[in-house]
Every structure is written in structure tokens, then in C-alpha cells.
Amino acid sequence: MRKLALNDEILLKIEKPARYIGNEVNSVMKDSEKVDIRFAMCFPDVYEIGMSHLGIQILYDMFNRREDVWCERVYSPWLDLDKLMREQQIPLFALESQDPVKNFDFLGITLQYEMCYTNILQVLDLSGIPLHADQRDETDPIVIGGGPCAYNPEPLAEFFDLFYIGEGETVYDQLLDAYKANQAAGGSRNRFLEAACQIEGIYVPSFYETHYKEDGTIAEFYPTNPLAPDRIKKQVVLDVTDTVYPERPLVPYIKVTQDRVVLEVQRGCIRGCRFCQAGMLYRPTRERDVEQLKEYARRMLKSTGHEEISLSSLSTSDYSELKDLVTFLIEEFKGKGINISLPSLRIDAFSLDVMSRIQDVRKSSLTFAPEAGSQRMRNVINKGLTEEDILNGAGQAFEGGWNKVKLYFMLGLPTETEEDMAAIAVLADKVARRYYEIPKEQRNGKCQITASSSFFIPKPFTPFQWAAMLTNEEYIARAAIVKHAFLNQLNKKSLRYNWHDAEVTVLEGVFARGDRRTGAVVEEAYRLGCIYDSWTECFDNEKWMKAFENTGIDIDFYNLRERKADEIFPWDFIDIGVTKEFLREEWERAMKAEITPNCRTQCSGCGAAVWKGGVCVESKN
Amino acid sequence: MLKVRIKFRKYGVLKFLGHLDVMRFFQKAMRRADIPIAFTSGFSPHMIMSFAQPLGLGITSEGEYLDIELAEPVSSVDAIYRLNQTVTEGIDVVSFRQIHEDKKSSGMTLVAAAEYLVVPKEAEETSLREYNSSESVFPSFFADKIQAFLAQPSIVVLKKTKRSEKEVDIKPMIYDFHLETAGICLKLAAGSEANLKPDLVMETFLTFIKEEGRKLHYHRRELYAKNPQNAGPAHVSLEALGWEIPSQSEF
Numbered sequence: 092m093r094k095l096a097l098n099d100e101i102l103l104k105i106e107k108p109a110r111y112i113g114n115e116v117n118s119v120m121k122d123s124e125k126v127d128i129r130f131a132m133c134f135p136d137v138y139e140i141g142m143s144h145l146g147i148q149i150l151y152d153m154f155n156r157r158e159d160v161w162c163e164r165v166y167s168p169w170l171d172l173d174k175l176m177r178e179q180q181i182p183l184f185a186l187e188s189q190d191p192v193k194n195f196d197f198l199g200i201t202l203q204y205e206m207c208y209t210n211i212l213q214v215l216d217l218s219g220i221p222l223h224a225d226q227r228d229e230t231d232p233i234v235i236g237g238g239p240c241a242y243n244p245e246p247l248a249e250f251f252d253l254f255y256i257g258e259g260e261t262v263y264d265q266l267l268d269a270y271k272a273n274q275a276a277g278g279s280r281n282r283f284l285e286a287a288c289q290i291e292g293i294y295v296p297s298f299y300e301t302h303y304k305e306d307g308t309i310a311e312f313y314p315t316n317p318l319a320p321d322r323i324k325k326q327v328v329l330d331v332t333d334t335v336y337p338e339r340p341l342v343p344y345i346k347v348t349q350d351r352v353v354l355e356v357q358r359g360c361i362r363g364c365r366f367c368q369a370g371m372l373y374r375p376t377r378e379r380d381v382e383q384l385k386e387y388a389r390r391m392l393k394s395t396g397h398e399e400i401s402l403s404s405l406s407t408s409d410y411s412e413l414k415d416l417v418t419f420l421i422e423e424f425k426g427k428g429i430n431i432s433l434p435s436l437r438i439d440a441f442s443l444d445v446m447s448r449i450q451d452v453r454k455s456s457l458t459f460a461p462e463a464g465s466q467r468m469r470n471v472i473n474k475g476l477t478e479e480d481i482l483n484g485a486g487q488a489f490e491g492g493w494n495k496v497k498l499y500f501m502l503g504l505p506t507e508t509e510e511d512m513a514a515i516a517v518l519a520d521k522v523a524r525r526y527y528e529i530p531k532e533q534r535n536g537k538c539q540i541t542a543s544s545s546f547f548i549p550k551p552f553t554p555f556q557w558a559a560m561l562t563n564e565e566y567i568a569r570a571a572i573v574k575h576a577f578l579n580q581l582n583k584k585s586l587r588y589n590w591h592d593a594e595v596t597v598l599e600g601v602f603a604r605g606d607r608r609t610g611a612v613v614e615e616a617y618r619l620g621c622i623y624d625s626w627t628e629c630f631d632n633e634k635w636m637k638a639f640e641n642t643g644i645d646i647d648f649y650n651l652r653e654r655k656a657d658e659i660f661p662w663d664f665i666d667i668g669v670t671k672e673f674l675r676e677e678w679e680r681a682m683k684a685e686i687t688p689n690c691r692t693q694c695s696g697c698g699a700a701v702w703k704g705g706v707c708v709e710s711k712n
Numbered sequence: 713m714l715k716v717r718i719k720f721r722k723y724g725v726l727k728f729l730g731h732l733d734v735m736r737f738f739q740k741a742m743r744r745a746d747i748p749i750a751f752t753s754g755f756s757p758h759m760i761m762s763f764a765q766p767l768g769l770g771i772t773s774e775g776e777y778l779d780i781e782l783a784e785p786v787s788s789v790d791a792i793y794r795l796n797q798t799v800t801e802g803i804d805v806v807s808f809r810q811i812h813e814d815k816k817s818s819g820m821t822l823v824a825a826a827e828y829l830v831v832p833k834e835a836e837e838t839s840l841r842e843y844n845s846s847e848s849v850f851p852s853f854f855a856d857k858i859q860a861f862l863a864q865p866s867i868v869v870l871k872k873t874k875r876s877e878k879e880v881d882i883k884p885m886i887y888d889f890h891l892e893t894a895g896i897c898l899k900l901a902a903g904s905e906a907n908l909k910p911d912l913v914m915e916t917f918l919t920f921i922k923e924e925g926r927k928l929h930y931h932r933r934e935l936y937a938k939n940p941q942n943a944g945p946a947h948v949s950l951e952a953l954g955w956e957i958p959s960q961s962e963f
Contacts, residue, residue, distance in 0.1 A: 093724065093725055093801070095725060099770060099833075102728050102770075103728075103769060103770050107730075108728040108769070109728055109729050109730070109733060112725040112726075112728055113725075114725050114726070114800055114801060114802060115800065116740070116744075116798070116799075116800055342740060344726075344729055344733045344736070344737060345730075345733050346732075346733075346736065392743070393743075393744065394744065395740065395744070396739070396740030396741060396742070396743035396744035396798070397740065397743075398739065398740070398743070428751050428757045428758070428759070430756070451755045451756065
């Protein structure tokens, strides 16, 4: 019988002990004596969040296909267990073997959002691994970061031995082989890092230095080790059909956020919304073969027993074989009691028809993401959704029996005026008006229009990377303007408005575009007790403000400046294909509220064509 | 419609799996094993499945039950094999038997008693396997103490519910309480009419014999229904109310 790292007394005291026992269906057990490399793959948040992430499932499957590697999982212990582990000095362990993470060769941490940064330190700390890479020795695992936040790794540079920039399917084998070769040769930790930095896509932060100007901006960023390249090239899987995909994904015992089979239909997005980082990072758009996806659907439902399947991508409506795929899923699985979920679909005749077949119209709501209230503002952000599209879509939906609509917006966008803010309420009201145009006897009671806004955060590698953010007070003031505008609408009783927290926005802003110096704030915040900052009940803004004060880091420097055209950004050394020149042109077009066509309509020469794949070659055929 | 009763064991690390998660586990196991289970009708159909007496967290068991309905027949041997191919270590299916279709044969209002084996916490792993040692896991003087405990005219305890506390005489709910080499066997009232938890009995007993503080592990051996026959024992196991489904070739 498997021995657990935690004793029964602890497990019976804490919430949801099944978070920590491993042993799930499709989890991989190996003999630790018979593998060369032990890899601990970590999502630095609670189990239910981490288990819902497709990327980890892909890498877990890919690593474990190698006989010489055993990849296991690690998540952040929840607060109750965190406390007990510190009190009783229990080291953090991996779920499969229940062995301490400290004994592993690698600790890989996925970086999905900025507000998990203190949890990274929690994981290192509980594992007994020094927080700073330069204090680790030969007995510590190599700590490696990847995922979307690795595209600006600088705030975390001190805590990681290396970063993997780009999609995991390409050079991990090379990296693992290099590790094995170094072990066999009796090479040191540093020797391995030198080998690693020569692999395309691998960034070893300790081999680089930054000099700053007097005004605080970057003067120079350069390698200090002759083996380290000047620029790091992001990794892209060109053939997404023939790459690995987890046909036997892990099946958690407890209910997790994504408790379903996830079919990734494509990578990338053709749209080019100017606020969207994923839309730029994952260019070019690459589709998976539809027949392959059907086969995956069959195998994954069978191997997991899940009762739901969901399609995943940045913009599923743009998948060219969508009709074929969805029809197949409905015909094949609907009769077997399998739910089909289709997030991020554009609302049109096709999607409404599909949705009326797969869900209970009376209970479900439709979602639109206009992102901005006025057409001018939508042109600035290059969101190609018009008021007409929204009202037509909503109209058809209302006639089909729906009466609940959700609308998503952003506030604090570049060039935003009071008129743009109020336009959010006006648009929501127009949707409600469209509902009440339907004769009363054909309506399904009142309609319920819920508008939500989050505050815009400029991200690296987007046309808005030069943009200034606002202060906490200004964000709240803008939300108040929108709220006020809602009260003046004709159908105000059918409208709801809510907005996201502003304090977290300010912090995310700092770390999204932060440089190496901001790492000190993360560490200080952690020392002050910050953890699980993405959880409202845990977030403590006062401690964060104290951390900025104690480290002398100025929030305004990072958030309130509009950056100059020629400013060197901390992430400029990463080559994502899309050029800085293109992003700057897009910024200028944004300022003039000019739209840019999507990749299928017309190539805009963003630079992603250097990868010679996906939509970039498909349009040339 | 074919009604089926499944008996399973829950042990090892899965003793930390809560009741709702065991239900989720079996829903997914049914699909993985291609068991032709019946669904409710309506817009979002769900599997027809009901569980007996929930098991407390930390307790192991070799007598857990769920009832399902089948849309088409499958033999007991085949179903057990297929289910056990898809489960994880810590749950396995022991039997898969057809039961009567009438309402009162299924549903868990049927449960009348539960039998537990109580062992010292430190002997949890050894004593739950086949216990061959002639040495008792509890001191032999326990046998006399049990006699004395049960000889009391009543055993009044303070039963705490979410809302209130009240004094209850648990003696009538103790059907059996004796010492074995492998541990203490307790057979207690269970189900909707009267329900007694084994830890309450043991705590009361240990206080009575001034042996408080002993750490114990609880293991459920069986769940019982009232014997539908007028003659014979008062209780029969839920499993005994069903019969094997032969494979197609045996029809």
C-alpha cells in the first residue's frame, strides 16, 4: 500500500484531504530507482485550479512517455495545510511518489498569472529550496519556469535557474538529454546551465545583466556568459496535429474547476485584438486536423469517464472545421448523456442552433465580449465586433427563447473618455430594448442583462505595451461613472453591472511589465505573509503596499508612465516572431482608432511568418 | 428495467475520499467500463444511481453498496471484471447482483444495521489483512469489560446534532459488541430509523473502562437489511438480497 507524506491525523484535520493523496485515474506510477530524471511539475495554486490546466496535462503525458523520466505533480498546499507543514516542518512532496520535492532533479513551475508569484515562493520555501537561484547547490532541483508569464520573466529572474520560453512540446527532450549527459559526465549545476542556455528557447537569467538609466528605464541588457545568446527565440509547434496530446488525462477525485475532457482545436488567434497578449504570443494560428480531434474525443471520453467535453482555443468560432466537429460531437455523444460545452463562440445563427441543441435555453445565458462600449473604443482595441453584430445576435437569441445575456467589458483602456464609459450602459440597455421589442406574449418573462468590467492591464508583446495605466482611485471613479450611467437607462431594472477589484489590477500591472528590480517586492510581500493573492479572501493590499514601501519600488514608475517609443523593455530580448515595429504601428493605428484586418482577411506583416507555419502559409496557398 | 446492487471495498488512501466524491468516482467508472447504465429522462439526463449509508472520512470498508439500473443486461462476472479494470487502488468491486425491481427492495431506506471492526490505530494496516496471529490486538481483559459495559441497565450518552444536544440511551442500538483476536466487532443500528456511529460507542466504552486516549481505526465489514423472511436471522447483508446475473451464453 502507498505510504502518504502526511499522517492520518493531519489528513483528517484539513479541508479536502483528497487534494494531497494522488492515486488518481491515469496518474503515472514508476519505480524511482529505474528512472534517470525525476521531474516535479508544479502549478502554484490550489489543486482544483492546477488540475484544470491543460498545459500541465500535456507536459505530464509527454514527459512520462519517456522511460527515463518520471514526471509527478505538485500544487500549493491550501492555507490550513501550509500552516501545519510549517509548524511540523513537513517538506512539500509530489503527489505520485509522495517524496519530497527537494529530492527531485527538476522543479518546473507554470506561470499562468502574476498573482500566483507569492505562491511560487511558498512552494520553494515549503520544499526547502533556497528562494534565490544563486543560493542553490548541487542538492537542489533545477527550478524552471514556463507559461505565458515567462514572456516577461524578469520579475522572477532571481528565483529561477532557467525559463522555457514558448510551447513545451519542442525542446524539452533536448533539455532533459542535456541534463542526463551532464549527470553522466559528473558535471556541475553551472555546467548544466551553460549547456541549457545554448538550447533554443531556454533563458538562464543568471547569465544576463541589466543596466539602468538615471530615469530608471533600461540602458542595456546583455549576456555576461559568452555561451548565452543575445536573444531568446520562443518555441512554436508548427504541426499541431502530429504533436503529443494526452489521450489519458488525469481524472481528479474531487470536483475541480475544469472537470471535463478538453479538446484544444487550435493554437493562436487570427483576430489581433490590441489588448490581447495570447493573440500575439501564439501567432501564427495553427489548426488541428478535425478527424484527429474526433478520435481524441472518443479516446479521452473513454479513458476518463468524464461526462462533459469542451472545446478550447482563443476563438473557437474561427476554427474552420467547427461545424463538422460540433455536429460530430452532438451526434456521437449527446445520446450518451455527455454534455458538450462551447465557450468563446461568436453568437450567430449557427452557434445559436448548436446551443439550443446542447443546453437548456431557459436556464442558460449567452455571453458577448464587446470589451468596450462605444464603436470608437472598439476600433481602438481592434475588436471587430460591431453593435449591429451584438444586437442581431442577441435578437436571434431572444427569439430562440433565451433571456439572459452576459456582457464583458474593459475599463481604463487607452484614450478612453467619459462618453466611452457611459456607452457600456447604453449598449447594455440597447440589448434589453431589443428584448422588449418581442411581443409580450412571446417573451419569456423579463430579460436579465449582466455587464461586467475588468480594468485593462497592458501586457508585454501587445500594441498596448507602451500604454499608461491609472491609479486605484481613478479606476474606482471610472467604475462609478459606468454605474451611474446604468441608473439612467430606460431598462435599468433588467440591467446589472459589476466590476472587478482595482487593487489587484494595480499589482498585476506592475508585475506584467516589471523589470528585475520588482522581484524584491514579491519576496518582501511573501515575507510579510502574502500568499494566494488571486483569492479575494486572502488578498491583503496593505501588506503589498508595505512591501513596495520597504523595498523602495515605485508603483507609479511602472504603471503611470506612457512609455517612450524607443524605450528598451525588460522583455525585448525575447523574439516571439511578431516584431516591435509591427506592435508600434499597431499602437499608432490604435491612437487613430483605425482597425487592422484579421490574418485570414489580409496579412498585416506582423513578423510571425518567419515560423513558416499555420495561417501564414495557409493564406499563401 | 434491471436493477443491480454493487458491493465494493474502500481502503488505503481512498479512505480520505468523501461520500460525494465516491459518487463522482463511480459515475466516471461506469463510463470507463462501458456499463450500460440507465439514465433519467429530461434535458440533462443523469445516471440512476443511489448509495447506501455514507461512510465517514478515514473509515475503511469491505461492505459498501450502490444500486443502479441497467438499460441492457450485462453479466455479473463481466461487469465486475470491467469495473475493476478501470478503478484505482483503494476501491474495488466485490459483487454485482440483480435485485428485485420493486421500490422497497432498493433505495437505502433498506439499511438497518452496520457491522464494524475496531482496531488500534497502529494496527490498522496489519490487522485489516487476513489476521492470522493468535495474539489479540486488544488486551484480553477487554472481554470482561465489554460484558460489564453491556450489563448496565442503560447506556446514556449526550448525542450532539447541529442544532441541539440530547441524552440518548444507545444500548438498544447496539446489536453486537464482542472481542475477537483481530479487534472489536460492533454491530450497530444504521439507517434512517435509528443510527449509531461506532466512534460514539467506543468513546463511551473507553471512558467507562478508564482507557481514554486510545487511538482507534474503524473498518466497516458489512451493511445489513432487515430479513424479509419471517424466519431466520434478524438481519441479512444487502448483498444477500441479490442474485448473480449469468452471462448471455448461460441463458
